[in-house]
Amino acid sequence: xxxxxxxxxxxxxxxxxxxxxxxxxxxxxxxxxxxxxxxxxxxxxxxxxxxxxxxxxxxxxxxxxxxxxxxxxxxxxxxxxxxxxxxxxxxxxxxxxxxxxxxxxxxxxxxxxxxxxxxxxxxxxxxxxxxxxxxxxxxxxxxxxxxxxxxxxxxxxxxxxxxxxxxxxxxxxxxxxxxxxxxxxxxxxxxxxxxxxxxxxxxxxxxxxxxxxxxxxxxxxxxxxxxxxxxxxxxxxxxxxxxxxxxxxxxxxxxxxxxxxxxxxxxxxxxxxxxxxxxxxxxxxxxxxxxxxxxxxxxxxxxxxxxxxxxxxxxxxxxxxxxxxxxxxxxxxxxxxxxxxxxxxxxxxxxxxxxxxxxxxxxxxxxxxxxxxx
Numbered sequence: 048x049x050x051x052x053x054x055x056x057x058x059x060x061x062x063x064x065x066x067x068x069x070x071x072x073x074x075x076x077x078x079x080x081x082x083x084x085x086x087x088x089x090x091x092x093x094x095x096x097x098x099x100x101x102x103x104x105x106x107x108x109x110x111x112x113x114x115x116x117x118x119x120x121x122x123x124x125x126x127x128x129x130x131x132x133x134x135x136x137x138x139x140x141x142x143x144x145x146x147x148x149x150x151x152x153x154x155x156x157x158x159x160x161x162x163x164x165x166x167x168x169x170x171x172x173x174x175x176x177x178x179x180x181x182x183x184x185x186x187x188x189x190x191x192x193x194x195x196x197x198x199x200x201x202x203x204x205x206x207x208x209x210x211x212x213x214x215x216x217x218x219x220x221x222x223x224x225x226x227x228x229x230x231x232x233x234x235x236x237x238x239x240x241x242x243x244x245x246x247x248x249x250x251x252x253x254x255x256x257x258x259x260x261x262x263x264x265x266x267x268x269x270x271x272x273x274x275x276x277x278x279x280x281x282x283x284x285x286x287x288x289x290x291x292x293x294x295x296x297x298x299x300x301x302x303x304x305x306x307x308x309x310x311x312x313x314x315x316x317x318x319x320x321x322x323x324x325x326x327x328x329x330x331x332x333x334x335x336x337x338x339x340x341x342x343x344x345x346x347x348x349x350x351x352x353x354x355x356x357x358x359x360x361x362x363x364x365x366x367x368x369x370x371x372x373x374x375x376x377x378x379x380x381x382x383x384x385x386x387x388x389x390x391x392x393x394x395x396x397x398x399x400x401x402x403x404x405x406x407x408x409x410x411x412x413x414x415x416x417x418x419x420x421x
Contacts, residue, residue: 242271336381
């Protein structure tokens with residue numbers, strides 16, 4: 048924890064701008080106390096973590112969670128607090144909310160129509176706990192903003208393939224056009240924006256990664272813009288290469304033979320996996336909800352149409368759920384919407400059968416417009 052009370056019951060905030068010599072002197076001459084339990088705190092000035100306060104091992108304070116903070120978390124929330132103070136915002140560090148027994152890293156008041164709780168998240172959190180904390184803030188009329196620590200492997204800017212774990216995906220935000228992740232790296236004092244997220248498979252996405260130095264960030268926070276058509280063409284090239292490599296590995300590493308739905312679909316439709324129609328295996332919003340690469344379920348859909356003799360224009364309503372069950376895909380509302388949108392997309396292109404063709408440039412144009420419409 049970075050906030051303690053002095054013997055005169057005045058708040059004292061540890062800050063990186065305070066010289067170490069001053070901190071050592073304060074530790075010798077002052078006593079500091081927990082704002083909640085009022086017990087005397089240990090004032091730690093070591094080499095592994097930045098200076099911070101901690102309870103004694105015998106303490107029974109209910110908020111000992113503050114003592115288990117990592118170096119990254121301590122640095123991050125201190126730097127974010129400094130940002131808000133520099134922007135002359137009414138910020139409170141480690142403010143405790145007794146009515147809901149929660150302590151946001153930073154509480155911003157009188158900044159918008161409602162207070163904001165800033166949470167710098169450095170460790171995995173379950174969706175249940177995340178929802179519980181958000182509901183607590185909601186009851187108090189507080190809007191939460193979660194800023195996860197930047198994943199270690201993301202170190203450069205530009206359009207690239209990235210891996211985003213399921214836990215990080217909980218913090219995705221949405222603008223009018225596309226989902227994005229705003230993360231912060233206290234080591235380099237920069238915000239990393241993972242924007243225009245395009246799902247591949249597993250935890251893999253294509254993203255435009257942008258950085259903003261801490262000293263250049265504004266509030267309300269910067270919102271990433273949609274990519275240009277030229278940038279989308281870079282996305283498309285990466286996507287196509289990834290699809291090619293994926294299909295190659297599926298053929299080489301397959302152990303299920305014709306029981307593999309992808310291979311079975313290609314066999315029954317008399318298709319070569321390396322020369323599929325360009326509209327089979329395209330990216331769509333929400334595709335991560337199907338938990339497989341787009342080419343898997345889109346080729347299976349044409350096999351489903353071939354098997355059941357149901358026309359593409361009739362793939363709607365309960366028929367979509369019938370297909371999801373048949374293909375052993377998640378039978379969720381999100382999965383339904385993705386399949387329905389794909390059928391609508393094909394209808395716009397006047398595609399009714401898998402043997403039809405469409406010009407690459409026209410497909411790219413429609414895909415880009417669809418991507419912007421996210």
